Amino acid sequence: MSSVPKSLKYSNSHEWVRQDEDDLLTVGVTDHAQTMLGDLVYVELPELEGSFETGQEVAVVESVKAAADVYSPVSGEIVEINELLLENPQLINEDPYGKGWLFRIRPFESELKDLLSADEYSKVVASEAH
Amino acid sequence: MSMLIFEQSQQDRCAAAQQPRDVNVTLDIPAHLLRDDQPFLPQVSELQAVRHYTRLSRRNFSIDTQFYPLGSCTMKYNPRGVHRLAFLDGFLQHHPLSLDVHSQGFMSCAYELQEILKTVTGMKGVSLTPMAGAQGEFAGVAMIRAYHQARGDVARTEILVPDAAHGTNPASAVQCGYKVREIPTDADGNVDIDALRAALGPQTAGIMLTNPSTLGVFEEKIQDIAKMVHQAGGLLYYDGANLNAILGKVRPGDMGFDVMHINLHKTFATPHGGGGPGGGPVAVSERLVPFLPTPMVAKVGDAYRWLTEKDCPQTIGRLSTFMGNAGIVLRAYMYARLLGKDGMHRVAEFATLNANYLLARLKAAGFTPAYPKRRASHEFIITLKQEAKELHISALDVAKRLLDYDFHAPTMYFPLLVPECLLIEPTETESKEAVDAFADALIQVLQEAKTDPAILKNAPHNLPVRRLDEVKAARELDLVYKPVVE
Amino acid sequence: MPFIPHTKHDVQTMLATIGVDKIDDLFDEIPASLRGASLASIPDGLTEMELTRLMRERAKQDSDLLCFIGAGAYEHHIPAAVWDVTSRGEYLTAYTPYQAEASQGTLQLLYEYQTMMSSLMALDVSNASLYDGASALAEAVLMAARSNKNSKNYRILMPRTVHPHYRDVVRAIVGQQGIEIIEVPFDPRTGTTAVASLQKYANDITALVIPQPNFFGVIEDVDALTNWAHEQKAIAIAVVNPMAMALLKAPGQWGKNGADIACGEGQPLGVPLASGGPYYGFLCCKKEFVRQLPGRIVGRTVDADGKQGFVLTLQAREQHIRRAKATSNICTNQGLLVTASTIYMSLMGPQGLRRTALACYQNAHALRDVLTAIPGVEVVFASPMLHEIVLRLPQSVDTVLSELAKFNIQGGYALNHVYPELGNCVLVCATETKTSADFAKYAEKLQQVLSKSKGVHAAFEKKTLVDCEKGV
Structure with missing residues (x-):
């Protein structure tokens, strides 16, 4: 069973979101997603200062046999990207909720709508196993 | 472990008899446009090259050496005689821009293959130029687009593709500027008719199907599907990947398809060559004939001539530098002649x-x-x-x-x-x-x-x-x- | 039965195992109204001997021609070993090397090819080939459009000195994707694209296409063109004859920073003319563009024991995985032609390739000299050239070429249809395969045709017109 930290919010499309003290959000892909994809070999990150709508394609993660789009869980502006991933995409496999974060985004709306709690996301993962 | 050819290379070694004689010329090309370094190419003897590449070949599986049960790839035997005859001087040394009067031999073969393909597909027009299945798909979808545009029907923005389709189908549709909508498959491997009905509308440009489908079963309701799509104003594309299943038995034209490609390297036994060349001629129903890609061969009296953009003003255009993979066309023609109507x-x-x-x-x-x-x-x-x-x-x-x-x-x-x-x-x-x-x-x-x-x-x-x-x-x-x- | 090995006994046993009476029962899921296609118009089958006779007759119709046509396909000597080895069943009848362990031969060869081709272009990487030169240029244009983040409008500058068929193909393939192709006129005196003439387009250019040598056989000032492109933050796309790159500066060496992408027709490197195909397109680029490079790419790696081996890599961008989001819909490369080319380049080496280019240069100049000695035959562009040249004729170029054809001489490619502004011009080519005797024969017959048709010129043109009308 993959790990789903209680402190984070999630999207149906397997992104996690962490609300930071400076009101910015850190976004990554979940442990479940990285397990399904397998060893990652490449990450395409958004450009700094780019604006994205909720659900818009914002990044791509690639394994040997699959490439998956990452969708922006909120609408906002990209303020930081994890450049370490460009050389070391395996960080997502090794530490999806830590060193494997993808980008930080400044949300346009202060309230986080439509995101899932850890429990709700666990149900999504469980339902996919069938 | 097999050494690389570069690891066998020595400065100043060469296959002397295979190279032209040295010439002494003064170049009038400005010095800054000349190359002043030596490209990193092997310097080996003829024997070294022949042995190296012969040994490498033995590290391959091939139809000539192994059984290849590769689904959807139709790895059938590639007749040796056909390969040999394609190497006849008149075919091999023939320049693609030769005048028609110097090309009648080749053009007669291409013309007759066009006719044979029309018959086995039940279609009205054929262009041999697409160089592979994916290019045939591109040509087919581009013709669908050109057809709608010629009628002023510009609101059709979507191509429907079953979820079981080959990856090239959605990729080709996107290359033609269409949005792709996937249609699910039911428990018996047929297109989900209700989902299809729901997806059809004034935005539907067409649907891409293969029949039998990639699931290895025949789409039983194909005639209903054709009717539904046509009623919605869309056209039907047939992916010829699985034509081997029905060759000479059932014709895509009779099923209601408007356009299709034929993989010569599958159904017509041309060699796969370790990943190409292929051949992806397109065949179309009456209404798409004006849009076929050029060039094509026409017969006038006893003579053959090329049809170009001038003859076909509504064509989607040219897809290859010359006429496509001519040598593959020639091989497919010969295979069709060896089979004949009974063999087909x-x-x-x-x-x-x-x-x-x-x-x-x-x-x-x-x-x-x-x-x-x-x-x-x-x-x-x-x-x-x-x-x-x-x-x-x-x-x-x-x-x-x-x-x-x-x-x-x-x-x-x-x-x-x-x-x-x-x-x-x-x-x-x-x-x-x-x-x-x-x-x-x-x-x-x-x-x-x-x-x-x-x-x-x-x-x-x-x-x-x-x-x-x-x-x-x-x-x-x-x-x-x-x-x-x- | 041709190519079907089943005996009657086999068929009976197999049907019994399946549990049906006859083969037709296996088609019972197909609606009856669809079954039973008529094949009446297809001829009866032939034996191999009968087919051989037929094909020999047909090949003979197109045989024994003295060819001076180039225009994108070039007659070079191909060492016998090239196609002898390439025709081995293990190359000829192998599938795409998806099962890497069963395809190390093809995969290693492709890795060697990538090495040779990138070096010939002086660029970092090469793919494992595309369909042909024109479609490779179309893919290069799409690649530039995906890569150039500075440009918002997808505007590609395409000199008219690029092969007209390449321009047609690019339009047909990329036209559906909102990319604008802007044709740039050439300098009528030099037959080249002048940097000054580009200046008026200098606003948000995605890429500039730079041919070398160009369609007229003329050498372009590629340094200046590449630098101009980079000053505009545009991508420089080289479209070159690979044979010429043994002699001329290679794309990666152009200007201050080198061209970004190089593509072209691989045919001159060991692939026979064969009525136009199969050939192969090559596509190379700087390493920062590798993720946008379409088609198959082979990488070197190790196996479970740490032993060297080769695999297809970066496949996640391809259509069979990425489907609608793939970099391209391309699914094949031209593996067999690349096999021939790799063996050809091994036999030629850097020296043989350079010698071939030099011999072409020498022959084309010799041909120019004998032909322009004929009154009324003139060189059109005052520029350095490699192995092709544009000549102006004193009479209708179509008529002259038809008359030469009667002597089995292919006098060149008529330019009047594609470049009417040039008048009666022909593009003539001489490769290393031609001799001074060939040039003399061409000159003699050309002189004969020109002097003869002076008198009958008008009558002949009338007759062709009538023929044409009959034809349509």
């Missing part, structure tokens, strides 16, 4: 016989067909979902172990919607003995999975290399050899 329908009959026989043998041995209620077409799918769960082996493990038994692996993990699947296509040119030997090997591998799964997990064991590290290959890209500087 036997292709589908015996391809189907081999597939159903193999399926029956595997079923009897305990394998699970993906669509147990259905007849196999020229190919079928078995799913190893159960085995994966119980024995912790994957379709990949089975495929790799088959290599040890000197059989090429079937197509794996395609179509994507059947878990742990093997798509198996034996083709009509394989004997009963070959099909039996493959069945025996697969049964043996299943037995090994139960008694010694590690032997599958670590397979292959008997090939020049063992399983390769694809993750390393992708993370640490090494695409070009660089000599170690001493």
Whole structure:
């Protein structure tokens, strides 16, 4: 069973979101997603200062046999990207909720709508196993 | 381990007799436009080159040496005589821009192939220029687009594609500027008719289908589907990948399709060449004839002439520098002549016989067909979902172990919607003995999975290399050899 | 039965195992109204001997021509070993190397090819080939459009000195994707693209296409063109004859920073003319563009024992995985032609390739000299050239070429249809395969045709017109 930290919010499309003290959000892909994809070999990150709508394609993660789009869980502006991933995409496999974060985004709306709690996301993962 | 050709190279060595004589010329080209370094090409003798590449060839599987049950690839025998005759001087030395008067031999073959393809597909026009299936698809969808535009019907922005389709279908539709909408498949492997009905509308430009589908079964309601799509104002594209299943028996034109491509390297036995060349002629119904890609061959009296953009003002244009893969067209023509009208329908009959026989043998041995209620077409799918769960082996493990038994692996993990699947296509040119030997090997591998799964997990064991590290290959890209500087 | 090995007994046994009575029963899921296609118009089958006779007759119709046509396809000597080895069943009848362990021969060869081709272009990486030169240029244009983040409008500058068929193909392939192709006129005196003439387009350019040598056989000032492109933050796309790159500066060496992408027709490197195909397109680029490079790419890696091996890599961008989001819909490369080319380049080496280019240069100049000695035959562009040249004729170029054809001489490619502004011009080519005797024969017959048709010129043109009308 993959790990789903209680402190984070999630999207149906397997992104996690962490609300930071400076009101910015850190976004990554979940442990479940990285397990399904397998060893990652490449990450395409958004450009700094780019604006994205909720659900818009914002990044791509690639394994040997699959490439998956990452969708922006909120609408906002990209303020930081994890450049370490460009050389070391395996960080997502090794530490999806830590060193494997993808980008930080400044949300346009202060309230986080439509995101899932850890429990709700666990149900999504469980339902996919069938 | 096999040395690279570069590791056998020595400065100043060369295949002297194969090279032109040295000439002494003064160049009037400005010095800054001349090359002042030497490209990194091998410097070897003729024997070294011949031995190196002959030895490398022996590290390949091929139809000439192994049985290739690759689903949806139609790896049938490629007649030697056809290859030899394509090397006749008059064909080989012939410049593509020769005047028509110097091209009548080649053009007569191309023209007759156009006619043969019209007959077996039930279509009204054929262009031979697309150089592969994917280019045929592009041409087909571009014609659909041109047709709607010519009628001023510009609101059609969507192409429908079943979820089981080849990956090239959605990719080609996107290259033509369309949005792609996927249509689900029902439990028996047919297009989900209700979902299709819901998806059709004034935005529908067309649908791309293959029949029999990539699931190895015949789309029984094809005539209803054609009617529904046409009523919505859309056109039907037939992906000819599976034409071998129905060649000479059923014609896509009769099913209601408007446009299709034909994979000459599958159905018409031209060699795959380790990944190309292919050939992807397109055939169309009456209403799409004006849009066919150029050039094509026309017959005027007893003479043949090229049709170009001038003759076909509504054409979608030119897709290759000259007329496409002419040598492949020539080979396909010769194969069609060797088969003749009697041989043509036997292709589908015996391809189907081999597939159903193999399926029956595997079923009897305990394998699970993906669509147990259905007849196999020229190919079928078995799913190893159960085995994966119980024995912790994957379709990949089975495929790799088959290599040890000197059989090429079937197509794996395609179509994507059947878990742990093997798509198996034996083709009509394989004997009963070959099909039996493959069945025996697969049964043996299943037995090994139960008694010694590690032997599958670590397979292959008997090939020049063992399983390769694809993750390393992708993370640490090494695409070009660089000599170690001493 | 041709190519079907089943005996009657086999068929009976197999049907019994399946549990049906006859083969037709296997088609029972197909609606009856669809079954039974008529093949009446298809001829009866032939034996191999009969087919051989037929094809020999047809090949003979197109045989024994003295060819001076180039225009994108070039007659070079191909060492016998090239196609002898390439025709081995293990190359000829192998499938795409998806099962890497069973395809190390093809994969290693492709890795060697990538090495040779990138070096010939002086660029970092090469793919494993595309369909042909024109479609490779179309893919290069799409690649530039995906890569150039500075440009918002997808505007590609395409000189008219690029092969007209390449321009047609690019339009047909990329036209559907909102990319604008802007044709740039050439300098009528030099037959080249002048940097000054580009200046008026200098606003948000995605890429500039730079041919070398160009369609007229003329050498372009590629340094200046590449620098101009980079000053505009545009991508420089080289479209070159690979044979010429043994002699001329290679794309990666152009200007201050080198061209970004190079593509072209691989045919001159060991592929026979064969009525136009199969050939192969090559596509190379700087390493920062590798993720946008379409088609198959081979990488070197290790196996479970740490032994060297080769695999297809970067496949996640391809259509069979990425489907609608793939970099391209391309699924084949031209593996067999690349096999021939790799063996050809091994036999030629850097020296043989350079010698071939030099011999072409020498022959083309010799041909120019004998032909322009004929009154009224003139060189059109005052520029350095490699192995092709544009000549102006004193009479209708179509008529002259038809008359030469009667002597089995292919006098060149008529330019009046594609470049009407040039008048009666022909593009003539001489490769290393031609001799001074060939040039003399061409000159003699050309002189004969020109002097003869002076008198009958008008009558002949009338007759062709009538023929044409009959034809349509």
